[in-house]
Amino acid sequence: MTIEPVMPKCWRVDTKPHKFCPGCGHGLVLKALGEAIDELGIQDRVVFGCDIGCSLLAWDFFNLDTVQTHHGRTLPVITGLKRANPDLIGVAYMGDGGGYSIGAQHLVSSATRNEKITAILVNNTQYGMTGGQMAPTTMPGQKTETSPYGRDPETTGTPTQGPEMVSTITAEGAYVARGSVFNMRQLKTFIQKALENQMAGRGYSFVEALSLCPTNWRTNAEETWNMVNKVMPEYFKVGELKVPADMGGR
Amino acid sequence: MNFFSSIAPGKGPRTISQRIVEAYIGEYAGGKSEVALNRALDLVGEGRQVTLVDLDIVEPCYTLRPIKRLLEERGVSVLAWETKDTVGLGEAGTVLKADARWALRREGDVILDIGYGVEGSKTLSLLEGAQTEKNLRVLAVINVSRPMTATLEDIVDHVRGMMPVHGLINNTHLGDETTSEVVQAGAGLVEEAARVLGLPVVATTAVGPVARSIGPQDAWGHPVRTLTRFMPQAFW
Amino acid sequence: MADKPIGGEKRVFMTGNEVVAYGALAAGADIMYGYPITPQNEIMHYWTRMVPKYGKRFLQTEDELSAGFTTIGGVMAGKKAFTATAGPGNVLMQEPMSMAEAMRLPTVTVVQQRGGPSTATVIYSQQEVTLTTMGGNGEGLRIVYSTATHQELFDYTIKAFNTAWKYRFPTFILGDGYQAKMRESLTLYDPADRHIEMIAPEAFVGKPGMPGVDRPPAQYRNTYSMEEELAEVLAKNIGEYEAIADEISEYEEIGTEGADLVIVAHGVVSRAAKLAVRDLAEEGIRVGYFRPITLRPLPVAKIRELAGQAKTFLVVESAYGQLARLIMEAAFGNTVKIVPLYKPGVGVTAEEVITRVKELVGRST
Numbered sequence: 001m002t003i004e005p006v007m008p009k010c011w012r013v014d015t016k017p018h019k020f021c022p023g024c025g026h027g028l029v030l031k032a033l034g035e036a037i038d039e040l041g042i043q044d045r046v047v048f049g050c051d052i053g054c055s056l057l058a059w060d061f062f063n064l065d066t067v068q069t070h071h072g073r074t075l076p077v078i079t080g081l082k083r084a085n086p087d088l089i090g091v092a093y094m095g096d097g098g099g100y101s102i103g104a105q106h107l108v109s110s111a112t113r114n115e116k117i118t119a120i121l122v123n124n125t126q127y128g129m130t131g132g133q134m135a136p137t138t139m140p141g142q143k144t145e146t147s148p149y150g151r152d153p154e155t156t157g158t159p160t161q162g163p164e165m166v167s168t169i170t171a172e173g174a175y176v177a178r179g180s181v182f183n184m185r186q187l188k189t190f191i192q193k194a195l196e197n198q199m200a201g202r203g204y205s206f207v208e209a210l211s212l213c214p215t216n217w218r219t220n221a222e223e224t225w226n227m228v229n230k231v232m233p234e235y236f237k238v239g240e241l242k243v244p245a246d247m248g249g250r
Numbered sequence: 251m252n253f254f255s256s257i258a259p260g261k262g263p264r265t266i267s268q269r270i271v272e273a274y275i276g277e278y279a280g281g282k283s284e285v286a287l288n289r290a291l292d293l294v295g296e297g298r299q300v301t302l303v304d305l306d307i308v309e310p311c312y313t314l315r316p317i318k319r320l321l322e323e324r325g326v327s328v329l330a331w332e333t334k335d336t337v338g339l340g341e342a343g344t345v346l347k348a349d350a351r352w353a354l355r356r357e358g359d360v361i362l363d364i365g366y367g368v369e370g371s372k373t374l375s376l377l378e379g380a381q382t383e384k385n386l387r388v389l390a391v392i393n394v395s396r397p398m399t400a401t402l403e404d405i406v407d408h409v410r411g412m413m414p415v416h417g418l419i420n421n422t423h424l425g426d427e428t429t430s431e432v433v434q435a436g437a438g439l440v441e442e443a444a445r446v447l448g449l450p451v452v453a454t455t456a457v458g459p460v461a462r463s464i465g466p467q468d469a470w471g472h473p474v475r476t477l478t479r480f481m482p483q484a485f486w
Numbered sequence: 487m488a489d490k491p492i493g494g495e496k497r498v499f500m501t502g503n504e505v506v507a508y509g510a511l512a513a514g515a516d517i518m519y520g521y522p523i524t525p526q527n528e529i530m531h532y533w534t535r536m537v538p539k540y541g542k543r544f545l546q547t548e549d550e551l552s553a554g555f556t557t558i559g560g561v562m563a564g565k566k567a568f569t570a571t572a573g574p575g576n577v578l579m580q581e582p583m584s585m586a587e588a589m590r591l592p593t594v595t596v597v598q599q600r601g602g603p604s605t606a607t608v609i610y611s612q613q614e615v616t617l618t619t620m621g622g623n624g625e626g627l628r629i630v631y632s633t634a635t636h637q638e639l640f641d642y643t644i645k646a647f648n649t650a651w652k653y654r655f656p657t658f659i660l661g662d663g664y665q666a667k668m669r670e671s672l673t674l675y676d677p678a679d680r681h682i683e684m685i686a687p688e689a690f691v692g693k694p695g696m697p698g699v700d701r702p703p704a705q706y707r708n709t710y711s712m713e714e715e716l717a718e719v720l721a722k723n724i725g726e727y728e729a730i731a732d733e734i735s736e737y738e739e740i741g742t743e744g745a746d747l748v749i750v751a752h753g754v755v756s757r758a759a760k761l762a763v764r765d766l767a768e769e770g771i772r773v774g775y776f777r778p779i780t781l782r783p784l785p786v787a788k789i790r791e792l793a794g795q796a797k798t799f800l801v802v803e804s805a806y807g808q809l810a811r812l813i814m815e816a817a818f819g820n821t822v823k824i825v826p827l828y829k830p831g832v833g834v835t836a837e838e839v840i841t842r843v844k845e846l847v848g849r850s851t
Contacts, residue, residue: 057345425669
C-alpha cells in the first residue's frame, strides 16, 4: 500500500517529486504557502514570481500562473503586474540573496511605496544554487565559498535584518513577519495573514521564512534542525513585527 | 597498511561488513571524479557490485552526471541526476539527488565522489549512516601540479583542513603533458606529506601509457592504479 | 604571509578561472570586487583564499552594478582593482563601465561568456562580444582581449593591468564558460622574470597635501552642459584611442598568403579553426586562418588587407553574427564574401568547420 503525501490543492502533482534537495526548506515554505492559498480560495488569482537561485526550481511547482524573473527582480515584476491588474494577487518569492542583496533596492522601494503585494523571502543564510557563497544573512563565523575563513562582521557587516527594516520603512497598513519552517503552523498563519492583507488592499506584506539548506550547510538531520531552531534565531527573531490595526495590530 | 590487500577478487556480492566504502575528496579539479569512477570500474572488473555516487554539490560542471549512462553500461550503478531532469543547471541545479543521501543503504561497494568545497569532508554529513559506517575510508586525491597543493606545507594544511582523512592518493599529472617523472615527483611529495600527517599513501594513479612506464609500483612502493580517462566527456 | 605569489616558472594544471586569479596575483592586483554568477565564481573562491596569504583585499558586493562601481572606486584610490562577471551580470556591468569609459578609468574586468540572452545557460557562448566591446552608451572606447588558451588567460590578465594603467581605457579579458572550467596545463611565472615591467598604479584622489593649498583639488566629472564641451572631450578621447589602436591591436594568422578562403574566429573557437586548417591541409585543401585577439581595437588594417586578397571569409562563432559584424565593418568596401557558421550558445568542433569548408570549396566529405 502506498501512502500518497497530502499536498495542497494548488500544488501541481505532475511535477512532484519536486527538484529541491532532500531536506530543503523550500518544500516546507511552499507547502505553507500552498495551504494558505487553498484556505483563502485564491488559486485562480495568484501570480507567483520566483527569482534566480533555488527559488527558480519552483517555476512549475504550483497550478498557479508563474513567472521566473532575473536575479533580484521578482519584486519589480510582481509590482508591475499588480499595478497593471490590481485584481491579481501578486506573490514575489525569493531567497536571501535575491531579496537582500541584488534586490535590496527593489525591496526598499516596493516597501516604501507600500505596494499591495506579498513578498516571501526564504532565508537559509547563503547562496545555495551557485554552490554556497556568502549572503547578506550569513552569520558571523559561518564558512562559505566566499568567506572561507568564516564571515568577519568587522569587514563584511552583520546579518541583514530584513523584516525589521521593512517594518520601519513601511506605512500603516503593512504586514511584516518572520516565521520559521521549524514552526509550520505559525509560518502558514503568517503567510495567510500576509495574503489577506493584500486581498484587503491595506498595504505591503512581507514574510521572511527561516529555512534549511543541509546541502550547503553540510549538516545531517540533527544538525540541520539545530541550525534553524537554535542558531539562526539568535540572529533572526521569529514573530510578527508589524500588524495593521484592522488585523488586530496596535 | 594496504586496505586493498584484504580483498579477494571475484567473490561476488559482499556482506556489509566486508564491503568497500570510499569517499574521494580533495581540491577543486584535483581529479577526484576520475579516480573515483576508475576505482568503481576496477571493482566491477573484479566481479563486485558497485554503486558510484555523485556528491558534487558546489558546481555541476565536470561531475559524473553526463557520463552516467556510459558508466552504467559498464556495470556500475550510478546515483546522479540525468541532465535532462535538471532545471536551469548551475543557476538552479546544484541540487542533491535524494538517492545520494541513502547511498550507504545499498548493498555492495559504495564509491563516493565528493565535490570540492570550503567544508572539505563535511559533505559526508549529508550521507545517512556515514557516522556509523565501519568500512568508510576517506581518501584525499592530490595533484601536485596544482598551485594550491604544490608544496609540502600546502598539502599538509590542505589535508588537515579536510579531516578526517584515512589515506592519500597521488594523482599528480599535467594533462596531456604527463610523464612518469611528473608522476614520480608528485609521489615523492605526497609521500613526504603522508609521513607528516601519519597517513598511508594508498595509490598513485596515472593514465595507461604513463602507468605502464612506471610499473606496478612507484618509486616509493605505492601501488600504481591505471586510469582510463572518462571525465573529458563529462563537461556539462 | 608569502611574499611573492609565484616564484620562478612552473608548469601547472589548472582551470581557467583559477588561472585568472593567479594572473591577477602575478600582476600585482590589490583588490577584487565581485558578485556570484556562474561560470566565474571560482575566480572569487580562489581570490578569497589568497587574501590572507598575500595581503590582498576582496569585497563581495550586493550586485554587479556595485561590483563595477566599487572597482571604479578602487582604481581611483590608486589600487589595481578588478572584477569578473558573466551573462546578466555583464549586462549590469555596462553602467559602471560607461562611467569608466567616460572618465578614462583603468578598470580590469574578466568576462566569462555564457549562453544568452537573459539567464539562458551558465555553460558557454560567444554571445557577449557586442556587449563587451560596445555595451555602454558611448563609443566603445575600451580594450578587449579575447583569449583562447589558459596560457593566454594568464598572459593577458597580466597584460590587461598594464594596458589599463598605461592607456587609461577600461580593459576586458573576454573568456567564456569553456575556458573558465576546462582543465589545461600552462606555465605560471613572475612577470619580472620575463622582463615584463608592471606599471605602477597612481591614485586619482587622496594624494597627499591639502587640496587648494598644497595642490589643486582632484575633481572629476562625467557631466557636461553643452554639446561643444562633450564634443571636445570625446574628440580627445577618441583621438587618443585611435592613436594607440595599431600599437595594441593583436591578431594571429596562419596560411593567409594567397588563400582564397580564410576562416575567421576568435577566442576558444579559434582552436577548432586552427585544428581544421591543419587537418584540411593534410587532405590537400589549403585555407587560411585569421584570429583577432583584440576585439577592441580590432586589427582593422590587417582585416582590410586580407579582405582585399581573399574571396571568402568563413566566420565561425558561437553567436549569431557578433564577430561577423565587427569583421564586416572593418572590411567594408572590399568584395570578400562573408559566409557564416553561427552556433549561438553552442560549442563548435573542428569537424564542423572542416565540413563547412569542404562544402564551400566544392569537395565531398
